[in-house]
Amino acid sequence: MSVLEENLDSPLKKRPPSWSDIWLKNTKPLKHVVFAMQLQSLASKDPKSQTLIAKFANIDRTLLLPDELLLKILSRLPISQRNPNSLVCKRWLNLQGRLVRSLKILDxxxxxxxxxxxxxxxxxxxxxxxxxxxxxxxxxxxxxxxxxxxxxxxxxxxxxxxxxxxxxxxxxxxxxxxxxxxxxxxxxxxxxxxxxxxxxxxxxxxxxxxxxxxxxxxxxxxxxxxxxxxxxxxxxxxxxxxxxxxxxxxxxxxxxxxxxxxxxxxxxxxxxxxxxxxxxxxxxxxxxxxxxxxxxxxxxxxxxxxxxxxxxxxxxxxxxxxxxxxxxxxxxxxxxxxxxxxxxxxxxxxxxxxxxxxxxxxxxxxxxxxxxxxxxxxxxxxxxxxxxxxxxxxxxxxxxxxxxxxxxxxxxxxxxxxxxxxxxxxxxxxxxxxxxxxxxxxxxxxxxxxxxxxxxxxxxxxxxxxxxxxxxxxxxx
Missing domain, CATH: 3.80.10.10 (Ribonuclease Inhibitor)
Known part of the structure; x- marks a missing residue:
């Protein structure tokens, strides 16, 4: 075995990961985007794919966001929108509750x-x-x-x-x-x-x-x-x-x-x-x-x-x-x-x-x-x-x-x-x-x-x- 092959096989001499490697490790959002693009291309070719696109449109895109990130987004919205936002789903109701700091108890x-x-x-x-x-x-x-x-x-x-x-x-x-x-x-x-x-x-x-x-x-x-x-x-x-x-x-x-x-x-x-x-x-x-x-x-x-x-x-x-x-x-x-x-x-x-x-x-x-x-x-x-x-x-x-x-x-x-x-x-x-x-x-x-x-x-x-x-x-x- 040559010295070059020896260096390549050694685990201590591996090349440091590049930014592209780190970025591509988290491919879940990318797959979601690619899937959406594929649906759009199918829709332009086959009218029967409209049903599939309608089903995909009903998917809650915010499910891809972690609670911490969604909380930061909701916290930047006006206070007047808190009540309407809490009616979207149970998850948003719970998240809006975590943003409330002041309350007057009547019951x-x-x-x-x-x-x-x-x-x-x-x-x-x-x-x-x-x-x-x-x-x-x-x-x-x-x-x-x-x-x-x-x-x-x-x-x-x-x-x-x-x-x-x-x-x-x-x-x-x-x-x-x-x-x-x-x-x-x-x-x-x-x-x-x-x-x-x-x-x-x-x-x-x-x-x-x-x-x-x-x-x-x-x-x-x-x-x-x-x-x-x-x-x-x-x-x-x-x-x-x-x-x-x-x-x-x-x-x-x-x-x-x-x-x-x-x-x-x-x-x-x-x-x-x-x-x-x-x-x-x-x-x-x-x-x-x-x-x-x-x-x-x-x-x-x-x-x-x-x-x-x-x-x-x-x-x-x-x-x-x-x-x-x-x-x-x-x-x-x-x-x-x-x-x-x-x-x-x-x-x-x-x-x-x-x-x-x-x-x-x-x-x-x-x-x-x-x-x-x-x-x-x-x-x-x-x-x-x-x-x-x-x-x-x-x-x-x-x-x-x-x-x-x-x-x-x-x-x-x-x-x-x-x-x-x-x-x-x-x-x-x-x-x-x-x-x-x-x-x-x-x-x-x-x-x-x-x-x-x-x-x-x-x-x-x-x-x-x-x-x-x-x-x-x-x-x-």
């Missing part, structure tokens, strides 16, 4: 039976609020609230705790939470009502990536389960809602929460009954807290001074609060939030001048102030905002008691003001605009002026250069 049996997990195995956002309610199906009375929609019987007026009487038992809710936690370990957001400590503990142990939780009808005991969610970043607690249900969240629960959920970034307390100690515990333990929303609070007097312990707080929102703080204490105990940038007041009742003064004192570092539909917000109330010297953005909407004189007295002292929005403030009259205020308007970066339907500011201030700050004009030479 609790769908969750407990396990069909939810089978149908949608990759859920990350689940809302169980409406699913936790049972209502008479033969009733034509529909009760709507900003949280829920439900059918109710005709005697609902005699029951002032309507939602509480139509909630699923705590044991049933906990069973559903256990089934959800076992089937969706990658859950990131959850909305639930009437759960217990055990049900939330199951979610905390199984769903380690849970980042956002909205809990209705919450109490201090339930917060023990929430404290086990170490990676929680966004939390909304609803304790008491007039006419729907009642529940108690006090300083005990807020302290438990603060010691467990130390990574909170956003916190909303609605209908909670805390005080100085509870807010202080949150400020000292939740060092990453940047946004605090307090809605319809039932807190004890003196809680406002605890905000100074939230050292990294950037946004403070007060929504639908019947009072702020009737006894905030002396100024030396109030302190203020150094990092605070935004203060939003919406649908609040500003009855006490002492509490409004204390609020602006705590928030004197803000750069953005928004006041919307707040009862009692007049010139005296707004004058306390003069301590906020760094304001760049001011929005006033529905402040019917505020006048042009009161507005001017404050914003002329804000030398950094750049954006001003005045909408639906009927006592702010254009006829009362002074030259100093008109000059301020001319250097603003943004001005939206609609205090009433008859506003003609654009025409009355023609020639003042309003909105031309920083503008550059060019012309051809």
């Amino acid at each position: 609790w049996d769908f969750l407990e039976s396990g069909r939810l997990i089978t149908r949608f195995p990759n859920l990350t956002n689940v809302d169980l609020l409406n699913g936790c309610l049972f209502s008479p199906r033969n009733s034509w009375i529909l009760l709507t609230h900003r949280m829920v929609k439900m059918q109710t019987s005709s005697d609902f007026c005699s029951n002032w705790k309507l939602l509480e009487a139509n909630l699923l038992p705590v044991e049933v809710v906990d069973r559903g939470l256990q089934a959800l936690a076992n089937g969706c370990p990658n859950l990131r957001r959850l909305v639930v009502i009437n759960a217990s400590e055990l049900g939330l503990l199951t979610v905390a142990e199984e769903c380690l990536t849970l980042q956002e939780l909205e809990l209705h009808k919450c109490n201090d005991n339930v917060l023990r389960g929430i404290a086990a969610c170490e990676n929680l970043q966004i939390l909304k607690l609803v304790g008491n809602v007039d006419g729907l249900y009642s529940s108690l969240v006090s300083d005990i629960g807020l302290t438990i929460l603060a010691q467990g959920c130390k990574r909170l970034v956003k916190l909303e307390l609605s209908g909670c009954e805390g005080s100085f100690d509870g807010i202080k515990a949150i400020g000292q333990c939740c060092l990453m807290l940047e946004e605090l929303t307090i809605s319809d609070h039932r807190m004890d007097d003196g809680w406002l001074a605890a905000l100074s312990f939230c050292e990294n707080l950037k946004t403070l929102k007060l929504l639908s609060c019947k009072r702020i703080d009737l006894s905030p204490g002396p100024d030396e105990y109030l302190g203020f939030c150094l990092a605070l940038e935004r203060l939003h007041l919406q649908k609040c009742q500003l009855r006490s001048k002492k509490s409004v003064r204390a609020l602006f004192r705590v928030c004197e570092a803000v750069r953005e102030v928004v006041v919307q539909d707040c009862w009692g917000f007049d010139n005296d109330m707004f004058s306390y905002a003069s301590v906020c010297r760094r304001v760049k953005f001011l929005s006033l909407e529905g402040c019917s008691l505020l006048t042009t004189e009161g507005l001017e007295a404050v914003i002329l002292s804000w030398h950094e003001l750049e954006n001003l929005i005045v909408v639906s403030c009927k006592n702010i009259k254009e006829s009362d605009i002074s030259p100093a205020l008109a000059t301020l308007f001319s250097i603003l970066k943004e001005l939206r002026w609609r205090p009433d339907a008859k506003s003609l500011l654009a025409s009355t201030l023609v020639g003042t250069g309003m909105g031309k700050r920083g503008g550059k004009f060019f012309k051809r030479t």
Whole structure:
């Protein structure tokens, strides 16, 4: 045997495979294409082959695609086409279910039976609020609230705790939470009502990536389960809602929460009954807290001074609060939030001048102030905002008691003001605009002026250069 033959026979000296060899190894799609071409050539020669072509046309070409590739294709289609696509066949139905990430549950049996997990195995956002309610199906009375929609019987007026009487038992809710936690370990957001400590503990142990939780009808005991969610970043607690249900969240629960959920970034307390100690515990333990929303609070007097312990707080929102703080204490105990940038007041009742003064004192570092539909917000109330010297953005909407004189007295002292929005403030009259205020308007970066339907500011201030700050004009030479 020659040396050349010896080298050819040796398995270690084989020629490396070429691209054509690798390409031709997978000949299944090629055979499919060749077969289709043969059918077309037969059709041009023999009309009897039309029957064979018709049968071939009914073959599902997508069967040649693996699930992973078909999922990528379906995921790039518009969301509006998901429902029609799921009707093509069972395979597409299952694949579309794997693409769904967010779902609102209306039928609790769908969750407990396990069909939810089978149908949608990759859920990350689940809302169980409406699913936790049972209502008479033969009733034509529909009760709507900003949280829920439900059918109710005709005697609902005699029951002032309507939602509480139509909630699923705590044991049933906990069973559903256990089934959800076992089937969706990658859950990131959850909305639930009437759960217990055990049900939330199951979610905390199984769903380690849970980042956002909205809990209705919450109490201090339930917060023990929430404290086990170490990676929680966004939390909304609803304790008491007039006419729907009642529940108690006090300083005990807020302290438990603060010691467990130390990574909170956003916190909303609605209908909670805390005080100085509870807010202080949150400020000292939740060092990453940047946004605090307090809605319809039932807190004890003196809680406002605890905000100074939230050292990294950037946004403070007060929504639908019947009072702020009737006894905030002396100024030396109030302190203020150094990092605070935004203060939003919406649908609040500003009855006490002492509490409004204390609020602006705590928030004197803000750069953005928004006041919307707040009862009692007049010139005296707004004058306390003069301590906020760094304001760049001011929005006033529905402040019917505020006048042009009161507005001017404050914003002329804000030398950094750049954006001003005045909408639906009927006592702010254009006829009362002074030259100093008109000059301020001319250097603003943004001005939206609609205090009433008859506003003609654009025409009355023609020639003042309003909105031309920083503008550059060019012309051809």
